[in-house]
Amino acid sequence: MQERMRAHQLSREQADKLLNTAQIGHLGTFGLNGYPYVLPVHFVHIDGVIYFHGLNQGQKLDNIEQNPKVCFQITGDYCYLQADVPCDTNTAYQSLVCLGKAFLVEDSALKVKVLEAVVEKFTPQHKGKAFPETMLEVTAVVGIKVDELTGKYYS
Numbered sequence: 001m002q003e004r005m006r007a008h009q010l011s012r013e014q015a016d017k018l019l020n021t022a023q024i025g026h027l028g029t030f031g032l033n034g035y036p037y038v039l040p041v042h043f044v045h046i047d048g049v050i051y052f053h054g055l056n057q058g059q060k061l062d063n064i065e066q067n068p069k070v071c072f073q074i075t076g077d078y079c080y081l082q083a084d085v086p087c088d089t090n091t092a093y094q095s096l097v098c099l100g101k102a103f104l105v106e107d108s109a110l111k112v113k114v115l116e117a118v119v120e121k122f123t124p125q126h127k128g129k130a131f132p133e134t135m136l137e138v139t140a141v142v143g144i145k146v147d148e149l150t151g152k153y154y155s
Helices: 002-007 012-021 059-066 108-122 133-138
Strands: 024-030 036-042 044-046 049-055 069-075 079-081 090-104 139-154
Touching (some): 012 044, 012 090, 012 139, 024 049, 036 049, 036 059, 036 108, 044 108, 049 108, 059 090, 059 139, 108 133
Antiparallel strands (some): 024 069, 044 049, 049 139, 069 090, 079 090, 090 139
16 A cells, blocks of 8 residues: 555645645644634645735634644545446545645735735736735735645546
8 A cells, every 4th residue: 555655646846736726725723622624725835835815813813823733735636537336436636735834924025925926826817906905904814834745646
């Protein structure tokens, strides 16, 4: 089994490509109630750091403040590999699991840089437009410094 897993590891180049092209990641934090808390977020990958944004208050920020250790999971495009026998059907996929420490971006220039990257990735028709000051005040940008990254694929 271990040999099979090694044969299906993403290279660093494949992992970086997935980090730069995937649309949604799943952020896992430790909840204040002791339970895991996982939610989907749009994200960008800049200079080896994963960034996402949202309101400047809420459960994910409370969880990160209490414990900055997070898990971030990404799945790329996938498709089913049909078989004649139901139990032999499989899935072609790429996925990443990143373990790291989350931090609130305090530097306003970095915050705007990240938000500009988000706009370019998800709504390029708005590229170059100024952000309303009121929007910047209620928006938090969070970075994840990745300590460990593992990627797998099957095709």
